[in-house]
Structure formats: structure tokens, C-alpha cells
Amino acid sequence: MTVDRAVLAFAGVMVLISVLLTTFVSPLFIWFTVFIGLNMFQSAFTGLCPAAMVFRKLGLKGDCATNP
Known part of the structure; x- marks a missing residue:
């Protein structure tokens, strides 16, 4: 897994968690979503x-561009 994909996955999980908490x-907890x-x-x-x-x-x- 590349850094780019890990960041996208992490951001997606954090948004989902913040929506569930809200x-x-x-x-x-909507402010957590705003922060993200x-x-x-x-x-x-x-x-x-x-x-x-x-x-x-x-x-x-x-x-992905530097390490295909």
C-alpha cells in the first residue's frame, strides 16, 4: 500500500467514525468532521x-508517481 492510498483510507475511516459519533x-462531534x-x-x-x-x-x- 502506498502513502497516498493509506491517507485516503484513513481519511475515509475517520469521516465514517465522526459521522457515527455525531x-x-x-x-x-460534527466539529470532528469539519476538522477532517x-x-x-x-x-x-x-x-x-x-x-x-x-x-x-x-x-x-x-x-504512486514515484513508486509504481
């Missing part, structure tokens, strides 16, 4: 993604 625990969305948005423009940094340190390969 639905079943407290509506205030803002992080994804800023990452698209800055290239800075904390999750990608963590996955690289865990030993995952680079993105």
Missing part, C-alpha cells in the same frame, strides 16, 4: 499532510 453520541474536511482542504493546497508524514515514518512506500 449520530449516536453527540451532535457536537479542513485538514484535507489545506493539504490539497499546501501539500502538508500530518497523516502522510506518520505513514512514511511507519515505512509505507511513497506515492
Whole structure:
């Protein structure tokens, strides 16, 4: 698995968890979903993604363009 795919999978899981928490625990967990969305948005423009940094340190390969 590449870093790109790991980040996408992680973001998807976190969004699903935040939706479940919002639905079943407290509506205030919607702010968790907002945080995830803002992080994804800023990452698209800055290239800075904390999750990608963590996955690289865990030993995952680079993105698809550099490591097919």
C-alpha cells in the first residue's frame, strides 16, 4: 500500500467514525468532521499532510508517481 492510498483510507475511516459519533453520541462531534474536511482542504493546497508524514515514518512506500 502506498502513502497516498493509506491517507485516503484513513481519511475515509475517520469521516465514517465522526459521522457515527455525531449520530449516536453527540451532535457536537460534527466539529470532528469539519476538522477532517479542513485538514484535507489545506493539504490539497499546501501539500502538508500530518497523516502522510506518520505513514512514511511507519515505512509505507511513497506515492504512486514515484513508486509504481
